[in-house]
Amino acid sequence: MDISKLINNKVSDHIIHGIDLLFFAIVISIKVIVYATQISPDYLYIKVFYPIVASILILVSFAALFKGKKRMKFLYIMDIIVSIILVADIMYYRYFKDILTVSEIGNARLLGGVSSSVGSLFNIKDILYFVDIIVLSFFIRKFNKKTPSYTPTLLKRFLTFIFIFIIGFCIDVKSVYAVSQEQPTLLSSMSNRIYLTKLIGNLNFHAIDAYNFVSTKAKNLEPLSDERKTEITNFLKSNNQYTTTDLKGSMEGKNVIMIQVEALQQFVINQKINGQEITPNLNRWLGKSLYFDNYFYQVAGGTTADAEFMSNNSLYPSISGAAYYNYSGDTLSSLAKELKDKNYYTAALHGNTEGFWNRNVMYRTESFDKFYGKSSLNSNEIVGLGISDRSFLNQSIEKLKSFKQPYYSFIITLSSHYPYDDVKHYGNFNVGEYEGTLMGNYLKAIHYTDEQLGTFLDKLDNDGITKNSVIVLYGDHFAIPKTNADQLFKFEGTTNTNDLNWINYQKVPLMIHFPDDKNSGVNHTYSGQMDLYPTLANLLNLPKNYMLGQDMLNTSANNKKVIFRDGSFTDGKTYYCSSTNTYYDIQTGKTIQETPELKNKKVEYSNELTYSDDILNHNLLKTLENK
Structure with missing residues (x-):
């Protein structure tokens, strides 16, 4: 061969x-x-x-x-x-x-x-x-x-x-x-x-x-070492020490009405399209409230549920998945729990099914006395995923009137949920050139929700409920996904599409309305959803033992921080974008080199995220509360 x-x-x-x-x-x-x-x-x-x-x-x-x-x-x-x-x-x-x-x-x-x-x-x-x-x-x-x-x-x-x-x-x-x-x-x-x-x-x-x-x-099956527990405990103590105590206890004993608004972002506030205000009612109420205009959402994979979790617990979202699923069996020192310990009646209200985002389980963990979900309400009008904001907020008013005072009511709206395609219910709001686009549909959805919120807040005022209540209202997360960033940048009239500009559009409005419109004005503190509970704890004179956020009214300029779940952060002067490992000077908008101070902050803030993970993964608050 x-x-x-x-x-x-x-x-x-x-x-x-x-x-x-x-x-x-x-x-x-x-x-x-x-x-x-x-x-x-x-x-x-x-x-x-x-x-x-x-x-x-x-x-x-x-x-x-x-x-x-x-x-x-x-x-x-x-x-x-x-x-x-x-x-x-x-x-x-x-x-x-x-x-x-x-x-x-x-x-x-x-x-x-x-x-x-x-x-x-x-x-x-x-x-x-x-x-x-x-x-x-x-x-x-x-x-x-x-x-x-x-x-x-x-x-x-x-x-x-x-x-x-x-x-x-x-x-x-x-x-x-x-x-x-x-x-x-x-x-x-x-x-x-x-x-x-x-x-x-x-x-x-x-x-x-x-x-x-x-x-x-x-x-997680293994217990945390004593050294790690001590490290976390010391951090919690130092994180909740303040040199000032502005408005401390000023709202003690007042009703608390907290409203989380679906996909409400700051870029629509005080903004017009075709000569029409997009959110005329919120603009009016923000004018007679304490308005935080540098307030960021910090959600991760749990989006709406993460916003709830942070606002009620001041702990970071789960590194993956949703905290509402991963930690529904943990011991938590929630806002509802601490208010309940002060003889408040606590209730959550939402127009979707009770099991969505595991709320029916998590609200019990957070010590709410009652959850009024879709099966507890009249589904007489459906928009998008559940009961329309109009019907839901009207029913919520009646529930509030029946609650034993003082009470904490946590209200979550729904009709302005992505992808904003139930446009036939949003009315005839003219969005001009954005007609038929995601941005246009969003503007219609949030204008509709603004109208319902205006009716709701005005009823609270007319019925005298605002006289004995502190009202908190904020947006939960982004409205326009980055895939459609071109529409957002066009709406804002900018051609600068860098990461700093994008994060600046990821702010959500936060207002705290006090009885008789007291303490109204604009607060420019850089802050986020992690900071809401510590701020309310100061106003309501609640303990602040297990919070990773900070009191927005009493945080010194040197300690301001907003840490995002992906490791990005801002201190009001610098923004660090983790996905590109880039630092920006906020005032000039230019990229800057990493300094030893910024590197230390990056490590420090990364450690803070792991502290939160350890607290949740090992149910550490149960151990600390039993000491």
Whole structure:
């Protein structure tokens, strides 16, 4: 036999045998690259190619262990799984501007109630991720009818696996190690997911996330060390020390009416379109209240529920998933609990189903006496996800009148919920050039809600309820996803679309109305939802033992801070964007270099997030309260 012909046949057999592996690697690489460009234009740079290729090589290495039909089936299943992960990530990013994690998959139980929201996040182009899967199904059926002409031995398959796996593994280890040296806590806390995926690639991110999820569950079974408990306890004590006590106890014994408004953002306040005020009623009430105009939402994956959680507990949201699910069994020193200890009647009211966001469980944990949800109210008018704000707020007035005083009522509106597509109920508000756009629909929705809030607040005033009540009203989270940032920037008339400008539009209004319109004015303190409870605790003379936020009325200029769940922060002078690892001077709008002081703040604020995680993961307040 001709030796050269034999060698050529052997080489040909090996090439043919490896074509499926090569094809898989190329297809997945293309999908990941396309995904990356959708997440961020600057996602792809030379260093991230190495971990992306490495993660794909590891998948290919395991496929090499199989032969024939089994290998084809393995590759096909991996293709489907990777495609689903990428599309799920993209849809999640369009709304949350973040990467999906294992914990947040638990929130999928909510999708049945917000199918319109989910549907609006799906783009027809997403189908392209599955085109190859559909085409391949035809070829696989053809392939399964044939018997392969060449099948390598188990030893050869194993050696191929080892060879490919070691290459991929070594590249991955090098990339991950570099990250661990640059930012030691990033891999464990995953507080900055987008930035992390830019360093290690999407597939590696999900592998590490799965590992962290399992290891965290295991670690949480172990008690915190005494040293860690002492460290957290000392921080809580120092965090709640103030040199001034402005308005301390001034609202003690008053009713508390707190209203969380769905998707209310500050950029609509005192703003007009076509000569019409967008929020005329809120503008009027803000004018006779204490109005905080540098107040940020700090929500994470739990969005509305996170806003509730922070405002009522002054603890940070869960690092992944929603605190309302993850920590519904914890002991909490909530606003409702502390007021209940002062003989307040406490009630939550919302026009959606009781189980949505696990409220029916969490409100009991937070010590509310009663939750008036959809089944407790009259569903005589539905807008979007539940009872219309008009009907809901009218019914809420009647409930308030029946409550034993003093009371704390926590009211959550609903009609202005994304994607704002129930426009037939929003009235004939003229949005001009924005007609038919997401921005236009939002403006109609929030104008409708403003009208209902105006009627509600005026009734409280006319019925004399405001004479003995402190009224708190704030927005829960963003209205316009970053995917539609162009519409927001156009509305604001700006061409500067950097991260600093974006975060400046992520403020939500906060007003505190005092009896007889006292203490009205504008407070420019940089603050966030974590700071609401400590501020109310000062006004109502409540204990402040377990709060991570700060009293907005008594925080010194040097201690101001707004920390976001992704590790970004601002102190009123500087804004740090964690996803790009960039610092901005707020006054000039220019990027600045990291200083030792800023680096220390970044570490300090990252530690604060982990303190909150430890408190919640280990139910630490139960231990501290029992001391």
